[in-house]
Amino acid sequence: MPQGDHLYDCYKPPAVEFVRGEGAYLYTEEGDRYLDFIAGIAVNGLGHGHPDLINAVKEQSEKLWHLSNMFKIPGGRELAKKYCDALPWAGKVFFTNSGAEAVECAMKTARRYHYDKGDTERYEIITFTGAFHGRTLGTINAGGNPKYLKGFGPGLPGFIHLEFGDHDALKEHMSDKTAAVLVEPVQGEGGLRPMPDQCLRGLREMCDEHGALVIYDEVQCGAGRTGKLFAHQWVDGAEPDIMAAAKGIGGGFPLGACIAKEEIAACMVPGTHGSTYGGNPMAMAVGHAAFDLLNDPGMMAHVNKVSNFVKQQFEALKDEFPDVVDEIRGKGLLIGLRLKKEALAVRKNALTKKLLLGSAGDNVMRMAPPLIIDETHVREAIGVLRECFEEARSLPDFEV
Numbered sequence: 433m434p435q436g437d438h439l440y441d442c443y444k445p446p447a448v449e450f451v452r453g454e455g456a457y458l459y460t461e462e463g464d465r466y467l468d469f470i471a472g473i474a475v476n477g478l479g480h481g482h483p484d485l486i487n488a489v490k491e492q493s494e495k496l497w498h499l500s501n502m503f504k505i506p507g508g509r510e511l512a513k514k515y516c517d518a519l520p521w522a523g524k525v526f527f528t529n530s531g532a533e534a535v536e537c538a539m540k541t542a543r544r545y546h547y548d549k550g551d552t553e554r555y556e557i558i559t560f561t562g563a564f565h566g567r568t569l570g571t572i573n574a575g576g577n578p579k580y581l582k583g584f585g586p587g588l589p590g591f592i593h594l595e596f597g598d599h600d601a602l603k604e605h606m607s608d609k610t611a612a613v614l615v616e617p618v619q620g621e622g623g624l625r626p627m628p629d630q631c632l633r634g635l636r637e638m639c640d641e642h643g644a645l646v647i648y649d650e651v652q653c654g655a656g657r658t659g660k661l662f663a664h665q666w667v668d669g670a671e672p673d674i675m676a677a678a679k680g681i682g683g684g685f686p687l688g689a690c691i692a693k694e695e696i697a698a699c700m701v702p703g704t705h706g707s708t709y710g711g712n713p714m715a716m717a718v719g720h721a722a723f724d725l726l727n728d729p730g731m732m733a734h735v736n737k738v739s740n741f742v743k744q745q746f747e748a749l750k751d752e753f754p755d756v757v758d759e760i761r762g763k764g765l766l767i768g769l770r771l772k773k774e775a776l777a778v779r780k781n782a783l784t785k786k787l788l789l790g791s792a793g794d795n796v797m798r799m800a801p802p803l804i805i806d807e808t809h810v811r812e813a814i815g816v817l818r819e820c821f822e823e824a825r826s827l828p829d830f831e832v
């Protein structure tokens with residue numbers, strides 16, 4: 433495939449081009465059908481071409497596209513209320529266009545909260561290895577992945593990166609300078625690692641002791657992906673102070689949200705933050721439709737049922753291919769297999785068999801299928817994976 437186009441070469445897409453989507457499938461111009469088990473990286477949770485989302489866009493597009501936040505935006509207050517009603521701790525929402533912007537807003541809110549209390553030296557944000565928070569200058573510095581920081585100038589001060597799961601290091605680095613600890617309840621990009629429940633609770637306690645805030649990045653693991661509207665809702669006693677959401681909450685329309693406790697967001701007064709597009713009428717219309725579908729208990733029951741089935745099938749695959757599958761990772765329908773062979777090679781092979789997969793750090797084959805898949809889709813995917821693993825047996829072992 434010659435590169436010679438005018439796009440930044442930040443991505444290396446395969447030659448295949450999709451022109452249409454329906455449910456869990458994507459189609460090429462020629463009508464070739466691919467099973468989509470990555471869903472725009474956990475974005476198209478409701479599948480492609482969901483009628484409710486299409487209607488929301490159609491109806492709103494005939495009324496009003498954009499106003500800017502200079503004016504009250506139709507649907508904005510109501511959608512913020514829906515999120516706050518669904519999350520007992522939540523009181524205020526700032527809508528964004530992306531996950532990185534939601535994380536930026538969360539970090540700014542945390543720092544400003546302490547600043548306004550007179551705690552002007554409390555600006556440090558602690559994160560853990562394997563974290564991913566986006567690609568802006570602020571969020572690459574928060575994430576701390578050296579691969580993403582390389583060549584982008586001096587590291588920003590105020591970020592501390594600790595080893596994932598290292599409680600002692602956390603204890604040591606928490607101080608009266610700690611503004612917040614920022615974590616993904618289930619790491620996505622870093623290799624689909626869930627934070628154990630007791631760690632989330634421990635983190636909450638430790639932050640309370642030190643007067644620091646807990647920020648969850650649920651950009652990938654939220655929006656129903658783990659079988660609850662947000663992943664932290666699985667754990668009692670681990671509520672955040674601030675949370676970033678995006679990806680699945682717009683069902684494919686660019687929409688993110690920074691959600692905070694009311695008393696914490698109180699510092700974000702006029703002039704402190706803004707976004708031209710954030711929460712515009714189109715995004716709000718789709719956001720409502722997506723929220724209503726995701727917040728339906730039937731939908732979450734479905735995710736839990738189908739993800740249990742996936743898990744069983746994965747266990748069977750692991751037993752069948754102990755030389756290929758190393759470990760089952762993830763939670764709900766944010767799932768993956770850590771492989772003993774190169775995950776990227778297996779993913780490429782799956783593409784030739786019309787199954788779309790992702791990858792993540794730690795040689796993990798990442799899957800984030802639409803939440804609407806049923807057992808038939810799972811069987812179809814497992815059939816392809818079985819072929820791929822059979823063929824991967826002859827590959828050299830992969831050293832992570």
Ligand SMILES: *Cc1c(COP(=O)(O)O)cnc(C)c1O
Pocket residue numbers: 529530531532533535564565566567616620621649650651652653678679
């Ligand atoms: C994708 C992702 C982001 C960044 O979201 P963008 O919409 O790409 O800016 C942030 N955090 C997590 C956990 C993500 O998975």
